Structures are given as C-alpha cells and as structure tokens.
Amino acid sequence: MSHMGYARLMALDREHVLRSAAALLTRKSTATMDEVAKAAGISRATLHRHFAGRDALVRALEALGIAECEAALTRARLDDGSASDAVRRLVREIQPAAGLLAFLYGENQLWETEGDPGWSRIDARIGTVFVRGQQSGEFRIDLSPVWLTEALYGLIASCAWAAQDGRVAPKDFTHMIVELLLGGALRREEP
Amino acid sequence: MSHMGYARLMALDREHVLRSAAALLTRKSTATMDEVAKAAGISRATLHRHFAGRDALVRALEALGIAECEAALTRARLDDGSASDAVRRLVREIQPAAGLLAFLYGENQLWETEGDPGWSRIDARIGTVFVRGQQSGEFRIDLSPVWLTEALYGLIASCAWAAQDGRVAPKDFTHMIVELLLGGALRREEP
DNA sequence: CCCATGTGAGACATTCATGTCTCATTATAG
C-alpha cells in the first residue's frame, strides 16, 4: 500500500527535519529557511512541503519541545520519593531537550501569549513538585513555586547557552542546575 | 555658542532616546526602527541622525548596559564585608537595569562573539566576588565561579521577563534572585 | 515497463525593514 508507506516515510522525514532544525536553531535562532533546509539535507521546496512556513516550523518545534517536556516529566515520576530527588530526576531527564528548550524559551520572550499550546500544563506539573516540597518542609516557603519554576527554566536555558559557548562543561549539566536550584529551594537545616 | 548648546542637547536627546529604546526593546525585542522612533517621540529620520542604523542603536544600548553594570558593580563595593552581602548589594544595585540586561542577554545568544565590547571585564568583576566567597569558606566550591556568574545573569533575565509578564512581583526582585542564588552558592552549615 | 509520487533546482512576485534623500517647517542663537 503506497499510501501507508508514504505516511510512514513522511513521519520519519518530518522527525529528522525537526531534529535538524532544532539543533541548528538552538545555535543560531535567526537561521533562514534555506539554512534550515540545508542543515536537514533537503531543499527549501521540500521543507516548505513539510511545513507551510516559518511559523509552522517553529510551532512544530514548540510542539516537539512540549512533548519532550511531558515525556521527561513522566519519566521523572515527580510524585515519588522526596521532592529534591524528584527535581533531580526531572533535570536529568530533561537535559537531552535542553538546547531545544533554550531556543523556545528565548523565542517565547517575543511572542504575544496567544492560545496556550501546552506550556501551562507543564508549568503546573513542575509547580506541583515545588508545592509538595514546601508542604513536606523540604523547601523554604519564601520562594514561590511560580518563581522556582521560572528560575528552573532560566537556569536550564543559561546552562544550555553557556555549554554551547564552551563556558561550562555539558557533563555537569544536572549537577550545576540541581545543586544551585535546590541549594536555594531546599530549606537549610539549622546549625 | 551654538555648538556647545547643540552638543548638550544632543547628549540629552540621545540619552532619552536610548532609555525609550531600552524600555521598548525590553518588551518587544523585534521592534522596528519606526516603533523605536515613535516610542521616543521623534521621527524615524531623526532617529537615524542619532544612530546610523539598527546595529549602531543596539551597540549603543549595549554600551549603556555595560556602563550601568559597571556603575552598579562599583556602587555595590564587592570587596567590602562578606561575599554574600556583596552579592546582595550587587543585585539590588543592578535591578534598575535588569530589563535592559535581559534584552541584551537575549540578543547575545545570536551574536557571533566579535570583539569584546566590555562584558568580559564585568564577568571578571562578578566572578571575583564568587572566588572570594569560596576562598573565605562562605560559598561551596563544587559550583564554579563561571557557572555562578552565568546563573546570576540567567536569574536576572528570568526574573525580569517573569516580572514583565506579571508572573512575579517586581518588588521581590532582589529577594527572589539573591535567596535562590545564594542559597545555592552559600555553603550549608552542618546540622 | 509505466505510472505515480517525492524531490531538487531555480525562477518569480511579494512583503517588510532598512537606509538615504529631499523639502518644508520650526526653533534658536546672534
């Protein structure tokens, strides 16, 4: 059946194109459609056949980022064990998507917040673990879950960018982020 | 003397234009030269008389940001007292420039690092306070000064953006950043 | 073999920000 074969190949191509675009745009967020096509090893015409335009491409990347976040969230099993360990697992699981996330984080600063494509759900899931940590007494309560979530995004993006420029070592990704974030969020035991 | 009067007015206008541009570009980093001109209350022609082009404007904003950083660094007297207090003073002093800094931080992600316009000196000054804190035993040593500096930038930008969108309260700026950053950088006293 | 489908290459029009220019008007110093 040519139709099914077609659909399957398309899906694979689409996936490959998205990965390439993510890798390129992470490094150079202003890359041209032509550059994106070249990076994916296809022509600009074919790129336009997969994604109607630049907007569609970016929105597809956003959908991919959201999907990877959701998957990382699930893999991290945020409800299990201590909140600290949950956050540590989350950062570890989210690391492979950090570059894409950093790109999207930067792009979001210049989008008018239209219909929410799914970030609010992710915000909520992450926020929940901070709330749980506060309720269990693990985390200090003078830093709001919203701010902690925001700070987590910021640290992930910062670390991804710094690693991109070789200012920090990618292998320390989880350690740097978790230790800094949790060190601030974790309530200090009284001496 | 028309020449001196001219020069002085120009300087004032230039300052005003830069402030307006900073405020606008902080909110909308893709704003047009025309929008920038309107925001400053001048015509596009006059804007071009002050700044040869968009690049020149952005570079002027960068110079302004660097100058404000240097000034904040000096006012914070990073060499006095404990490193923690020094960082706290720094964040407090840098808050007025946070919006501009966030804009420049975002822009820098898509610039090829040409001739350094002055950021490395600022990096060094900030890095020094973290080194001092580590040497005095105030800060943990498993987080490098480079990463701490990077994280500070990231947190400032995150907080500025979050405040812009109303997700966090601007009045808590210093508290949120310092408590999160220092909580991670400050060595925990053993129980 | 033949047909259908995906693809690459390239031409083409369009849009938009930019940069440059002119000219009339305003304001300011002398």
Added chain:
DNA sequence: CTATAATGAGACATGAATGTCTCACATGGG
C-alpha cells in the same frame, strides 16, 4: 530680524527572507 541648524514628513531605492510556482529527474510499486 536673520541665518543657522535640527526636525518631521514622506518619497524612494535596496536587500533579504518568504512563499509560490514550474519543470525535470529519480525512485519505487504494480
């Protein structure tokens, strides 16, 4: 008042990226 200089308004050309289209090629199934 007069001349100098800055401004605002707008026309204009330019360049870059985008989106659309056509056509030739190749690849794979029937």
